[in-house]
Amino acid sequence: MTAVVNDAGTSLDASSFTALLIEERGDRLAVRLHRPEVRNAIDQAIVDELHAVCAHLERTPKVLILSGTPGEPASGTKAIFASGADIAQLRGRRQDDALAGINSGVFDRIAKLPMPVIAALDGFALGGGAELAYAADFRIGTPGLRMGNPETGLGIMAAAGATWRLRELVGEPLAKEILLGGRTLTGQECLSAGLITELVEPGHLLDAAHALADRVARQDTLAVRLTKTVFHSPREVHPLIDNLAQGILFESAAKFDRMQQFLDRKKQS
Template identity: 40%
Template sequence: MYHTLSTKLVEDVYIIAVNRPDKMNALNQTVMQELGLAVDEVYTRKDIKSAILTGTGDKAFVAGADIGEFLKLSAAEGADLAKKGHVIFQRIAECPKPFIAAVNGFALGGGCELAMACHFRIASENARFGQPEVNLGLIPGYGGTQRLTQLVGKGKAIELMMTGDMLSAEEAQTWGLVNHVVKQEELLDKAKALLQKIHKKAPLAIARVVKCANAALDKDVDGYETEIAEFAACFATKDLQEGAAAFIEKRPARFTGE
């Protein structure tokens, strides 16, 4: 179905791998278009409960953008490119189903931005993160200036973007960019184990957690009011009735997403 992605459904987890190992899984326009389609699958397919985003091989998650495509772009075409990337990455950030980045190797430039769009990140020990766009006379264009600042704080984000330095997996975890660091061979198993734990929770509540967390970062939205509205909406769901009954009866809840 895809030329630049490898996808497979493992039980109810959709694994999406950028599949250009000869190019260090660099993002080009075809990859971005196909990523958009794969994200749409996560939204619409009922057999998908969550998604893992990764890269083929053990050298790179996504080592950046395909710079050769930039050479002939005008400012207007650059704006169009950035807007398309923002739409796709924001769809990942707002997805009501869990979206984890399993970062294997280099996550640089657009690759770091892609990882940051996911709900959280797990890294292999050989992972490296960075926004080196200043080395090319550029800045991050797929939301990186905003998401990096939100995740690690203004001072650290500006330093990383100004210097173009890379962070090791351990440094990224210390800075708050990464949730977990594991051995390369344990990366997907760790991601799947976390998702299986999340799958046992109420799916409507999971979606509302995503919405409220995003609201906390949206200057045009009152995050507290969003929380009140989403909290209240839970009381109209069968999942809350099931969860409360299961708690009282001391048994596992059987959530249906209703």
């Protein structure tokens, strides 16, 4: 599972990865969860490799696309994003493991990456798999998507971001149905709730994710990075942080170049 060298010649060394498949381009990194034998259950290997991905993207900011194992209609194999945490590992974890925030730590790191994160979702995205998707900036799904948090049925809670990210995404009533009542949403229900922004057929899922990455790539990188930072900042630091970020952008070469190009196009039209 070696990395694909990007245009800049700097790539993520994924030669030792066993749980993720990596494709890297100049402006994006595509990561596919790859433990199909256990329905992409999130184990320590996935967590460790996601940390390595984050370290690379913190040094070399790019759009991140997260996906799971695609379905294969000919063989009857169903698509899966992630079925949740690896129960075999989870059953043995104790209080100190919970306090260490094994999953919540890496999901929070993903949410705070400099550039946007896109989750391309098909099949089951349950438990920790759903919480990984909640940490993304964008979620695109298929009609076959099934998303939810069944943790309370296993005697635990969704403690890797769902109790607050999900409420922010869909509102308190629906979040409580999912977290307390064990409700699993279909792809269409996810779209209606605003949990995903696009519903596409499975064969077009990655194309849609890359099309969204293309739209992000057409924006000014610094403007996107600062906008994401300001967007996720606490309410009490606004509008100060808005003004500071805008001050940086007002002095950037890209601002002058892009605005001049806009004015030139306007003259020609």
